[in-house]
Amino acid sequence: MTISKQIIAQMPKIELHCHLDGSISLETIHKLAKMENIPLPATLEEQQALFIAPEETKDLNEYLEKFHFIGRLLQTTAALELAAFDVVKQASYDNVKYIEVRFAPTLHTMKGLTLQEIVSAVVKGLKRGEVEFGVLSNALLCGMRHEPVENAIEVAKVAKSQLTHGVVGFDLAGNEVDFPPYAFEEAIKVAKDLDIPLTLHAGECHCGKNVYDAVVLGANRIGHGIALKDTPEYIEYIKENEIVLELAPTSNFQTKTVTSWEEYPFKKFLDLGLKVTINTDNRTVSNTTLNKEYAKLAEVYDLTLKDFYKVSCNGVFGAFVDDEVKKELGEIVNEEFEKLNGH
Numbered sequence: 001m002t003i004s005k006q007i008i009a010q011m012p013k014i015e016l017h018c019h020l021d022g023s024i025s026l027e028t029i030h031k032l033a034k035m036e037n038i039p040l041p042a043t044l045e046e047q048q049a050l051f052i053a054p055e056e057t058k059d060l061n062e063y064l065e066k067f068h069f070i071g072r073l074l075q076t077t078a079a080l081e082l083a084a085f086d087v088v089k090q091a092s093y094d095n096v097k098y099i100e101v102r103f104a105p106t107l108h109t110m111k112g113l114t115l116q117e118i119v120s121a122v123v124k125g126l127k128r129g130e131v132e133f134g135v136l137s138n139a140l141l142c143g144m145r146h147e148p149v150e151n152a153i154e155v156a157k158v159a160k161s162q163l164t165h166g167v168v169g170f171d172l173a174g175n176e177v178d179f180p181p182y183a184f185e186e187a188i189k190v191a192k193d194l195d196i197p198l199t200l201h202a203g204e205c206h207c208g209k210n211v212y213d214a215v216v217l218g219a220n221r222i223g224h225g226i227a228l229k230d231t232p233e234y235i236e237y238i239k240e241n242e243i244v245l246e247l248a249p250t251s252n253f254q255t256k257t258v259t260s261w262e263e264y265p266f267k268k269f270l271d272l273g274l275k276v277t278i279n280t281d282n283r284t285v286s287n288t289t290l291n292k293e294y295a296k297l298a299e300v301y302d303l304t305l306k307d308f309y310k311v312s313c314n315g316v317f318g319a320f321v322d323d324e325v326k327k328e329l330g331e332i333v334n335e336e337f338e339k340l341n342g343h
């Protein structure tokens with residue numbers, strides 16, 4: 001029998017891959033639009049069409065178009081702080097115990113904020129959310145692939161300067177189709193030399209070699225990594241190096257990274273012993289929650305509590321936190337799964 005939604009809601013979760021700009025609740029979007037004096041269309045349907053991607057888009061780049069409108073609402077420190085707080089609140093509804101929220105500081109400079117001001121505002125919102133909702137929260141900074149490599153280098157340097165202040169890593173997001181990992185070799189090298197933990201988006205556009213290349217260049221974790229399913233020659237390397245894969249089912253279908261559950265590699269990766277995790281990617285753009293992502297997978301694969309326990313342990317393993325925090329998170333995960341076992 002498929003695990004019930006009630007049990008899924010109670011599972012302790014670790015979420016490693018969630019974008020700030022793609023995950024703001026409708027209620028907060030309304031608030032931000034008022035604060036920033038940016039009109040929204042009249043009907044809910046028209047509003048949703050602005051920032052929710054259809055179930056299928058042509059590809060990753062079409063999915064990414066849904067971030068343009070939201071970006072305009074996130075150009076002041078007050079807006080960024082409120083948005084970050086809102087995402088932690090939503091994570092608490094999914095019983096998330098630890099979340100890493102990622103965003104690209106260079107997308108929030110339209111009104112003249114500096115990268116440091118942007119990062120501080122987001123971290124302030126995350127930490128306020130952490131206290132209010134009891135979800136441990138940190139930030140990841142993304143370089144954007146459609147921007148010059150110099151921007152990504154600057155973002156990596158800002159990440160370094162904030163590493164003990166709520167920022168825990170660096171990522172490359174955006175157009176993987178035209179800008180594969182080696183196009184950003186220089187920025188990745190700077191981040192590596194600065195000892196910044198790295199998670200890179202790769203394998204979202206039918207290229208398994210991008211996953212391998214990202215790891216060769218130094219990624220500790222991979223955003224999605226789905227295309228690895230088509231390149232079995234690299235799987236052992238990913239396993240040996242204990243690379244954590246951040247899967248996000250709804251998003252992966254929307255971007256046409258896969259088109260059927262038969263080819264979705266979640267269970268295959270899990271059974272092979274790869275360190276898979278389950279994530280939302282974008283709660284709003286993908287119109288989802290972490291509970292929904294779990295429920296989808298539970299139904300498709302008839303997953304057991306043990307499977308989900310493994311996923312949470314993989315999340316703890318991959319979290320960019322020190323050993324002491326990992327130990328605490330591990331204990332919470334153990335305790336809460338034990339309670340569910342007794343059900």
Ligand SMILES: O=c1[nH]cnc2c1ncn2[C@H]1C[C@H](O)[C@@H](CO)O1
Nearest residue numbers: 019021067102103104142173174201
């Ligand atoms: O799944 C994704 N792949 C690549 N880039 C993405 C994905 N989801 C969001 N982004 C981009 C769009 C956002 O504006 C940016 C920073 O969060 O990251």
Ligand SMILES: [Zn+2]
Nearest residue numbers: 019201223281
């Ligand atoms: Zn992503």
